Amino acid sequence: MKDITISFTLNGKPITIDFPPTMSLLKLLREKLGLLGTKEGCGIGECGACTVLVNGKAVNSCMMLAAQVEGKEVLTIEGLGTKENPDPLQISFVENGAIQCGFCTPGMILSAKALLDKNPNPKREEIKKAIEGNLCRCTGYTAIIEAIEAASRKK
């Protein structure tokens, strides 16, 4: 399989990279770029663990060819905040106990980020709709919804 070359912006930095044309965005991030924050859960677009933002919109990175992000801006959890300087959403998830096993957390936080960027003061129902594509099998969602509400109040 002939590799293809594409350029895009990853977590604020321009990048040009070669990869096989059938590679998903998820595989590119994890296996070629070593960004392991983005998780593979189901691999078929049902769990949302692989959520990243493309041009500010939440997408399942397992449902896109990496080639499709040519010229676009991709944000993964690694680009959202650092240990020293976490995003308000990350602080809020910790403070509200919205993390148990943590596997859904990167995707959950990025879905919440896409929501708050578009709608800084969402209603509870809007929060639920925004994270409907992210499954969490630990928390029962309540703490997650409260964490997103708390983050929106801080902004």
Added chain:
Amino acid sequence: MESIEYFRPSTLDEALYFLKENGDRSRIIAGGTDLMISLREEKLNCDFLVDITHLDELKGISVRDAYIDIGPLTTHSELSESEIIKRDAPILAKAALSVGGVQIRNIGTVGGNIVNGSPAADTLPPIVVLEGVLTVKSATKTEEIGIENFYEAPYKPIIKNDEILTNIRIKKIENGERFLFEKLARRVSLAISRMSLAIVLKANEEKMIEKIKIACGSVTPTPVRIRSVEDLLMGKIITEDLADKASILLGEEMVKTTGIRWSTAYKKPVIGNMLKRALFELIGF
């Protein structure tokens, strides 16, 4: 699979010309939410992936007289958020919003939904009752096909491998028309529809039906209007008795077109009741 090449045409014409030469060995990617699953399962038998996702010529929503033109690469999110669709075809906005989750709606396109041709596709029943007409282009010709004639079987649209769906034209909801889209699934979110129902109708003050169009998802193998039920209701005053007759007939029609299945014991009464409830909500009896 190992030798698949990726081709990204920069215009529709370039895509059509490529397909003229290589259509039988190509698969088109128009979003990717269905295709990526085939790719993952290594069930994608082709030599070329033709990525048209970025072609602006195939995007956008516009109104012309009583019709709306929808570019097939419009995502489900764009469809559900479009002011035009929300105002003039709200049943399609509601159906698009019921597809998958946000992440799927941001990638999946209405054209992909149509060409994939799943009997459970959420946007199809509304497009049927809004009398959708599809424009299909090849390098040499352009054709218009009514949505009901677009499939020979589930997942088998009649579009040829050198053709691309380039436009979806639907009728606006007219003044005085009542409408409804209802989807029933195993859970509220991220669910494939078990059954869906789209209705557009007109009734006068005596509750007499003057016009009615009904289509269902996951009930008929391909998206079609249920004309026997429409005929039963047309020109009649809605009563509970008539609604019961229509709901029984709809269940029977489903069995007639899809046969008896493991799910029939559930689906037959439930699709009927969905219709009865819809008639009650829209007209009352």
